[in-house]
Amino acid sequence: MKKPHIVILGAGYGGIMTTIKLQKSLNMNEAEITLVNKNDYHYQTTWLHENAAGTLHHDRTRIPIRNIINQEKVNFIQDKVILIKPEEKKVKLSEVELSYDILVIGLGFEAATFGITGxxxxxxxxxxxxxxxxxxxxxxxxxxxxxxxxxxxxxxxxxxxxxxxxxxxxxxxxxxxxxxxxxxxxxxxxxxxxxxxxxxxxxxxxxxxxxxxxxxxxxxxxxxxxxxxxxxxxxxxxxxxxxxxxxxxxxxxxxxxxxxxxVRANSIVGKSGFTTNKGKIEVLSDMRTPDYKDVFVIGDCALIINPENGEPYPPTAQIAIQQSDIVAHNIKALLRREDLESFEPIILGTVASLGQNDAVGILNNKYKFYGWKATVLKKIIDNRYLLKLGGFSLLIKKGKFNFFY
Amino acid sequence: MKKPHIVILGAGYGGIMTTIKLQKSLNMNEAEITLVNKNDYHYQTTWLHENAAGTLHHDRTRIPIRNIINQEKVNFIQDKVILIKPEEKKVKLSEVELSYDILVIGLGFEAATFGITGxxxxxxxxxxxxxxxxxxxxxxxxxxxxxxxxxxxxxxxxxxxxxxxxxxxxxxxxxxxxxxxxxxxxxxxxxxxxxxxxxxxxxxxxxxxxxxxxxxxxxxxxxxxxxxxxxxxxxxxxxxxxxxxxxxxxxxxxxxxxxxxxVRANSIVGKSGFTTNKGKIEVLSDMRTPDYKDVFVIGDCALIINPENGEPYPPTAQIAIQQSDIVAHNIKALLRREDLESFEPIILGTVASLGQNDAVGILNNKYKFYGWKATVLKKIIDNRYLLKLGGFSLLIKKGKFNFFY
CATH class of the missing domain: 3.50.50.60 (FAD/NAD(P)-binding domain)
Known part of the structure; x- marks a missing residue:
């Protein structure tokens, strides 16, 4: 019998973390996993402003995908997604067409220029x-x-x-x-x-x-x-x-x-005929689309309304990473015919860097930080992610350890 | 009694070496020396191709003028030369006008584009x-x-x-x-x-x-x-x-x-009314202009015909540096009413670098070198110059010591 085929589109925060979690939690014979990404590397979107300013080299920000996935468990295809055909359960890439049984859309964002001239x-x-x-x-x-x-x-x-x-x-x-x-x-x-x-x-x-x-x-x-x-x-x-x-x-x-x-969600989502709200797919609490029970959406392509204020949750790395827990869990549950869980975001904290030696941040929605304490907090958040993504060896390679200036 | 004023225009190979030699050989009360240069640094023209390719940082190639001149003996003016008025013994800079008793023109070269479109x-x-x-x-x-x-x-x-x-x-x-x-x-x-x-x-x-x-x-x-x-x-x-x-x-x-x-000589030479040949001033054997006995010309602005083949000597650093010996000597001789000497170039050798680990060169007009031996020869030439220019401390700072790859 053919194994069910899980296809993950995009190796941003949501896509790569879902892949890593699935490769850890699924047995070899439970499913075939394919990750599709335009580049052969994952990158930390939240560090790009440093690369753009020239204060951090871009090779510190990107991580070769083959270094973090287990290629015996996950097929990696470096290609561009052209169109998703959810009715046919297919994804058209520029080179090939893939069939899936379960799809994860994690295609991220694009700049939105609102028609402003030039x-x-x-x-x-x-x-x-x-x-x-x-x-x-x-x-x-x-x-x-x-x-x-x-x-x-x-x-x-x-x-x-x-x-x-x-x-x-x-x-x-x-x-x-x-x-x-x-x-x-x-x-x-x-x-x-x-x-x-x-x-x-x-x-x-x-x-x-x-x-x-x-x-x-x-x-x-x-x-x-x-x-x-x-x-x-x-x-x-x-x-x-x-x-x-x-x-x-x-x-x-x-x-x-x-x-x-x-920014707006990747325009492939709209082109592929999904029902969208502000360009995003408003997902069910289990992170699946309302129309297709075999399609999960994660990160910037997914819209979730915060019931407390009726506003969408912001498109942050923090939320995408939390969503990957539920998406990976629910994929496993689908395969094993278990119950699916609901996503509930926990906003632990938010830190905005102001350069190498200053930052502002808020923790647990009440503790305010600024100056060097906030920069340390920011680096701890960044380093925790690297540890989750690629373990201790990745943390050592790409982590930020210059805590004090 | 006012001391005679020696003005040196340009801190290229010829100008800076003349300055250094005069500051060593003249007594404080013999003359006032002024060096004029557009930038506050001297640079090694023969290393610029490395800066342009990005294989050597430009700060390795340039040397702050104040680090190599003795400011008690030499006035340094950072300004652009606009015009030389040899009849009036004056030099117009963009900010001031200088009067001289003895002038050295070492204004170097410009690109010559021969009217080729674009x-x-x-x-x-x-x-x-x-x-x-x-x-x-x-x-x-x-x-x-x-x-x-x-x-x-x-x-x-x-x-x-x-x-x-x-x-x-x-x-x-x-x-x-x-x-x-x-x-x-x-x-x-x-x-x-x-x-x-x-x-x-x-x-x-x-x-x-x-x-x-x-x-x-x-x-x-x-x-x-x-x-x-x-x-x-x-x-x-x-x-x-x-x-x-x-x-x-x-x-x-x-x-x-x-x-x-x-390349052609700096166009200020032509604009200033000197008799030129191919844009350069054809100097007497003592490096002075035929028309003005108080004006020396050095480096790329000076034309000297090689009597052996009737061709001009090439505009090289080697020749400019050799000329500075004669120019400095002859200025001292003028001040002390001694006899002036004639310039006779000695082409010791020529090396063309082909990148960090290859070169071709010829020594004493007969010995051919290529490969690593020629790269070593090139570095020895470069390092000798630094030693002459700024002594051991400059050699250590800017020298090329990566002899072997």
Whole structure:
């Protein structure tokens, strides 16, 4: 008899952790497991802002998939997902078509540019290893160009970040620390560099603890970051960004605009005919789609409403990792005809890094942290994940142990 | 009584060595010495190809001027020379005007683009720290872009070098060694990269020993370099270069064209009304201009015909450094009303590097070297210069001691 075929799409936080848990909990003869991913590596999305700023090399952020999966138990296919055909129980990749008995969709997010003129073409984003690395090189190239120019173009030294949410703020923290190094490398006067954050709300980190948001702004302002709150990006060009504040239009000359103000679920989900809400699949409490009992959704493609406030849970690594427990458990339960469990997120804590030696965080929804204590907390969270993912050897290879500065 | 004022323009090989020698040989009350240079550092022009390829950091190549001059004996002015007025014995800088009693012109070279369409605008050159660094960043940026592109543009991975003389060949050697590292850094298949050299003569290193030129081509071809000899660059665009060979036009798609096929003396020399020959000042045997007995010319701005073959001596570091002996000696002689000496170059040897672990060289016009012996010879030459320039402490700081690989 043919073994049931479990296909996992995407090796982000949700997909890779589901794979690791299944390879540990299932017997060899219970199922065939296939993991599909565009790249041959998993990466820590929450570290990309460091790669983009050039403060951490991208090879620290990515982990070869073959180093963490057991290839005797899991088939790995490096390919791109083109379409899911849930009626036929098939997945079309660019090279082959796969049939599945149980599917896990963990295809992550894309930048959402909301139709803002020129944003898709001209703004950089921090969403994967390749675009983070490109942003690092773009900034370095502009600094080198400025240094070599006879007639100096100040826009080469301006960096505009659209969005003061977690990604925007964490990138600001890193780039603010990186600027003095860049200025030394390219013989540039630090005072000529401008880092400007544009945020639609009246404060950065909207929805986060107001005291900690203010702490974050102060910490970044002290390092030269300028904030323009209550402002919207209207147009993005290769040499400037046009913003609107209080019904006034402001032109900011810049060769570097970074869009960190919106993500949406991978558009393959919508294209594949699933019922979506804000581009995501609103899953049942057991993490399956309402329409297909053999399809699980995890991470940024899954929508779960928090019953306490009627709002969706945020698309975080923390939640994706917690979901992988339930998805892996429920797949095993399906195979063994046992009862499925419900997902209940536990928000342990949230920490926003503000560069190598500052951070703000909140634990158990009540304890506030900032400064070095919060940076230590952040590193503990990161290291715990590595331990779960690849055990002690991975932790040693990729962990962050520079606790004190 | 006012001390005579010696002004030295340019801190290249000739200018800085003249300064160092004068500060050693003159008494404090004999003269006032002023050195003028655009940057606050001297750099080793013969190492720039390594900075441009990214195999050596540019801070290894440059030396802060204040570290090597004795500021009690030499005034250093960081400024740009705008015009020399030899009739008035004045030099116009962008900020001030200086009067001199004795002038040394050591303003070096510029790229000569011979009116080839688009070359000045679109080609990179390897002539100073800033444009070498820009070229390094340009190549890295293109590799990062290629990696991130959905629709790949192969021109981003093509590097075309116009000119197979010393600069071109030495850059080829470094970039050929650097490509595997770049491919690893940016996740690119090495086989997609093309490095193409365009040379007008039938062989590279024209005028050099034919056997060693062939050795150089073989060494570089073995590392993937393609040579198109007997070909001319006709046009340079941001995305391609157009060459002509055997009356046929070839379009080579490339985002990176490097022009290493021609230099001319700094154009300030011509603008300042000196009689020039090929843009240079043909100096007397004592290194002074025929028209002004108080003006010395050194390095790439000076033209000296080799009586043996009627050809000008090549514009090399070796010759500039030898000239500085005579210029410094003759300035002292002028001050002390002694006899001036004549310059007689001694071509000790010539070595062309082919990357970190290969080179070709000729010593005393007869002994041929290649492979590791030639690389050792090259490093000995480089280290001797550092020792002369800044003594043992500079040699230790900037010397090349990785003799064996």
């Amino acid at each position: 944003l898709a073409e001209n703004a950089f984003s921090i969403g994967n290893i390749k675009n983070a690395r490109l942003l690092r090189e773009h900034i370095e190239y502009n600094f080198a160009k400025y240094s070599e120019q006879q007639e100096k173009d100040p826009a080469l030294l301006h960096i505009v970040i659209g969005g003061g949410g977690f990604t925007g703020i964490e990138f600001l923290g890193e780039i603010a620390n990186r600027i003095p190094e860049l200025c030394k490398e390219y013989d540039i006067d630090k005072n000529l560099v401008r880092i400007i954050n544009i945020e639609g709300s009246s404060t950065v980190l909207p929805g986060f603890d107001p005291q900690l948001s203010e702490y974050a702004m102060n910490s970044l302002e002290a390092r030269g970051v300028e904030f323009i709150t209550g402002a919207l990006v209207k147009e993005c060009h290769p040499d400037k960004v046009i913003i609107e504040k209080n019904n006034k239009t402001i032109h900011v000359p810049t060769a570097t605009t970074i869009w960190a103000a919106g | 070359l000045a605008e679109n080609a990179f050159s390897i002539g100073n720290i800033k444009n070498a660094r820009l070229l390094r960043e340009h190549i890295e940026y293109n590799f990062a872009k290629y990696s991130e592109q959905q629709e790949k543009d192969p021109a981003l991975l093509h590097i075309v070098i116009g000119g197979g003389g010393f600069t071109g060949i030495e850059f080829l050697g470094e970039i050929a060694n650097r490509i595997p590292e770049l491919c690893k850094e940016y996740d690119i298949d090495k086989n997609l990269v093309r490095i193409i050299n365009i040379e007008g003569s039938s062989t590279v290193l024209p005028g050099f020993d034919p056997q060693l030129s062939e050795y150089a081509m073989n060494s570089l071809e073995a590392r993937g370099v393609e040579f198109i000899t007997g070909a001319l660059v006709k046009e340079c665009h941001p995305d391609k270069v157009i060459i002509e060979k055997n009356n046929k036009t070839i379009h080579v798609p490339t985002a990176t064209t490097i022009w290493a096929a021609g």
